[in-house]
Structures are given as C-alpha cells and as structure tokens.
Amino acid sequence: MTLDPYNAFVEHAPDAPTSSGSLTSITIGVKANIAVAGLHWTAGMALFRDRIASEDAEVVARLRAAGASITGILNMEEAALGAKTDNPWFGATHNPHRMGHTPGGSSGGSGAAVAAKLCDAALGTDTMGSIRIPAAYCGIYGFKPGPERVSQHGLELAEPGFDAIGPLARSLDLLEKVARVISEFGEAPAALGCATLADLGAVECEPAVLEGFGAARSAIGEIAHVTLPHPLSRVRYAGFIRTVRFMATHFADADPALLSDHLRRLIAYGPRRAEADWAEDQRVLAETADAVRAIVADHGTLLLPTAPQTAFAHCTTAPANQADFTCLANVAGLPALALPAGFSADGLPVGVQLIGATGSEVALFARARALDAALAAYRPPTLAKEPVP
Known part of the structure; x- marks a missing residue:
C-alpha cells in the first residue's frame, strides 16, 4: 500500500513514547535494510518480505535513547544494489521535486521522505554513494561516516568493507546532531586547504x-x-565487482524466484569475473584508496560533484556513471558529506560533496557549514507535503 504521495514509506511505526535527549521531538524514518524492532526488515527484498526484526539495530537504539521518534520503514533499491529506487517488490519511489523521477538510491525512500517533509531526518546506508546520491537528487544533506565509525549491528549488508549507515536531513545542524548520536565524531584538526x-x-x-x-x-x-592512479569508471566498476562477489556468496542459497531478474543478473557478474581480473580489481581499489587518503591527509578535504547528473525519469535507463564520484569515499573508508549546490534550468537539484579524514569529522562539518553558507542552495520542493499525521 502506498503510504504517501512518493511511496517513500513502506511501513509506519505505531506511536511510541521517546526518551528525553538531544533529538527529542525529532521524527526519523529508517531504511528497510536497518532493523527496527517489531517492524519488517526486508532490505527491499521479497526474500525477506516476512522477516520481522526482533531488536533494534544499534543506531536505532541510540536514536531512541536520544529522544528521537522512529516513524517507520523507508523504501529502497532491492538489496541496496542500485541508485534508482524502482523496487520490483515494493514499487518506485518518486522524487519530491518531480513526480515520475528517481530520488536516487539505494536510499531513495530516505531522500524522498526527508525532502518531502514526511520526517525530520532519515537513516540511509551508503555502499558506493547510496546516501549522497539521493541527497543530491532530492536537494538535501547527507552524511556517510567512515565504516569503522558507525555500527553495522542490525544492518543487512551489501558489502561489509564499504557499507556505512548515515543520516539525511534538510539542514546541516540536524544532520550533525543525528550523525553525532549514531557515529563516532573526532575533533582532530584537518590539514588546511582543499x-x-x-x-x-x-x-x-x-x-x-x-x-x-x-x-x-x-x-x-x-x-x-x-590526479588519481586509475579512471573513476574503473574504480567504480572494481567496487561493483567487490560488492556483487559478496552478494553472490551471501545469497547463494536463496530461492531464485525471490530475487528479481535484474538483481540476479547483477549478482552474476561476481562469480563470472576471472581470477586474474579480480586480482586487478583489488589492485585498483587498493591503489585508489591509498591515493585518496593521501590527498585528504595533504589537503584536508576533497571537493567533488556528488552525482554527474540531476534526477532522471524512472522510465529511462540509469546512467552508468552515477557513482563515479561517490565511490571514492567508500573505497578509501573515509567520511563524506553531500550538500545542495544549486538547480538545473528546469528545477532539479544538484549537489557537491566533501570527503574528509577519519577522526576529523568536526572539521569536515565545519568546512561544509562554511560552504553551505556561501552557496545558500537549499530549497524545498514545490511538491512537498506536510508530514503524515
């Protein structure tokens, strides 16, 4: 059942009392691959359609302890593999800036719900850009912590070495509040420059x-x-292969009828990859990770576009290069923050991102705040509705 005009939510949570803390009165939606006790934990998959989470993921427990109200479960790309959120089992999620267009993915429901003011903030997950791409397409803010700075307990993984749970919000202030609750924040100074x-x-x-x-x-x-030692398209493809190799093992015993044809085709790339090619993929990823970490160590932050394009219509094929820029932070295991940077001539948002150093999260947010003040680019969508009662 569609629970909002954008099909962002797939399940609403019953009203529940919250604790008192830094997030009191803040409403937060949770991506469907993150466990919320008593609610469906599907990861956008028919395979897990009937799975009910027995306990909260650690990040959800932290949010509740800080006073946040968990409002429900958000739509996503099947198995978190993709950047469109046209889910074969739970339907397409629409971009609040333009119906019929993608909100990005795989955390598309998270991006749409926040942009449309259906909740104050949302949790997404980011394997190669899946928080930051929806932030860019939906014209909001998104933060991917370093993978070792946030718990994976209660997360249906896509690739353990890349995955990070992080928040999306309509302001940097709230984004930082939520990020500080769910992830480790370091105050180490960052190198000057960009x-x-x-x-x-x-x-x-x-x-x-x-x-x-x-x-x-x-x-x-x-x-x-x-410069980097390898083309971004090559890095992104190597990251994709690493992800689908993990998934091929993870879902090896799954009933094929419970995986969409599209997901099965994507996963099949992993086992088909020749060992010599896989060894080269690993070299590409390792050398790129070293290079990006060195850049951030020397210059403090790396500034890039978030996605190379604006949101596109669901009826069109997703561009192959969506994650060319965003994959770098995952490959290097670094925190990254996406923020609005303007609009296209026909009214669709664009974004930029800053990649920073692990342990210098305070400095990363400070630089993002200064950039955000200069750009002043956040603008709510004209289609946005008031929050669902």
Whole structure:
C-alpha cells in the first residue's frame, strides 16, 4: 500500500513514547535494510518480505535513547544494489521535486521522505554513494561516516568493507546532531586547504552539475588540482565487482524466484569475473584508496560533484556513471558529506560533496557549514507535503 504521495514509506511505526535527549521531538524514518524492532526488515527484498526484526539495530537504539521518534520503514533499491529506487517488490519511489523521477538510491525512500517533509531526518546506508546520491537528487544533506565509525549491528549488508549507515536531513545542524548520536565524531584538526580532481577525472557531467560545482569551487577559493592512479569508471566498476562477489556468496542459497531478474543478473557478474581480473580489481581499489587518503591527509578535504547528473525519469535507463564520484569515499573508508549546490534550468537539484579524514569529522562539518553558507542552495520542493499525521 502506498503510504504517501512518493511511496517513500513502506511501513509506519505505531506511536511510541521517546526518551528525553538531544533529538527529542525529532521524527526519523529508517531504511528497510536497518532493523527496527517489531517492524519488517526486508532490505527491499521479497526474500525477506516476512522477516520481522526482533531488536533494534544499534543506531536505532541510540536514536531512541536520544529522544528521537522512529516513524517507520523507508523504501529502497532491492538489496541496496542500485541508485534508482524502482523496487520490483515494493514499487518506485518518486522524487519530491518531480513526480515520475528517481530520488536516487539505494536510499531513495530516505531522500524522498526527508525532502518531502514526511520526517525530520532519515537513516540511509551508503555502499558506493547510496546516501549522497539521493541527497543530491532530492536537494538535501547527507552524511556517510567512515565504516569503522558507525555500527553495522542490525544492518543487512551489501558489502561489509564499504557499507556505512548515515543520516539525511534538510539542514546541516540536524544532520550533525543525528550523525553525532549514531557515529563516532573526532575533533582532530584537518590539514588546511582543499583539493579537487583535475578535469574532474574526465567524468562527463551535465551543465547544471558543472555550474553548481563551479560555484562551490569559487566559494572555497584556492584549491589544489590532483590526479588519481586509475579512471573513476574503473574504480567504480572494481567496487561493483567487490560488492556483487559478496552478494553472490551471501545469497547463494536463496530461492531464485525471490530475487528479481535484474538483481540476479547483477549478482552474476561476481562469480563470472576471472581470477586474474579480480586480482586487478583489488589492485585498483587498493591503489585508489591509498591515493585518496593521501590527498585528504595533504589537503584536508576533497571537493567533488556528488552525482554527474540531476534526477532522471524512472522510465529511462540509469546512467552508468552515477557513482563515479561517490565511490571514492567508500573505497578509501573515509567520511563524506553531500550538500545542495544549486538547480538545473528546469528545477532539479544538484549537489557537491566533501570527503574528509577519519577522526576529523568536526572539521569536515565545519568546512561544509562554511560552504553551505556561501552557496545558500537549499530549497524545498514545490511538491512537498506536510508530514503524515
């Protein structure tokens, strides 16, 4: 049953008293691959359609202890593999800035619910950009912690080495409040300065994305131009192979009828990969991780577009390069923050992201706050509705 105009929620939580804390009176929706006691824990899959979580994920327990009200379960890409949120079992989620368009994925329900004011904040998960891409497409803020800075207890994993649970919100202040509750925050100083990739790594970007990125680059001022040892498309593909190799093992005993044809095709890439090619994939990932960490250590932050394009219609094929920029933070195991950077001529949001150093989360948010003040690019969608009672 559709619970809102955008099909962001797939299940609402019953009213429950909350504790008193930093998040008192804040409503938070939770992506369907994160356990909420007593509610369905499906990961967007028919395979888990009848699974009820017996206990809260650690991040959910922390939110409750801080006074937040958990409002329900949010739609997502099947098994968190993809960046569209057109789920074959639970339906498509629509972008509040344009019906019929993707909110991004795999945390599409999280992005749509926050942008549409159906909840104050939401939890998503990010394997290669699945928090930050919905933040960009929906014109809001998203934070991916470093994977070792947030618990994976109660998360249906897509790839353990990449996965991180993180928040989405309509302001940096609330984003930081939620992030501090669920993840470790470090106050180590970051190196002064900022870097970006020379020629944006040759990734083809829409004009509106380049314009938003240009505004961010101008706001930051002096910026270093750096290079990586491998093309971003190669890094993204290596990350995809690592993810589907894990999934092939994880779902090896699953009834094929309970996995969509699309998901089965994607997972099949893992076992088919020749060992020599897989060894090369691992080399690409390792060398890229070292290079990105070195850039952040030397320059403090790495500024990039979030996604190369604005939200596209559900009836079109998803662009292959959606995660070319976002995959770097997951490969390197670093925190990353996405924020609005403007709009296309036809009114769709674009975003930029800052990748920072683990242990310097306070500095990362401070730099994001300064950039956000300069850009002043957040704008609610005209289609957004009032919160569901």
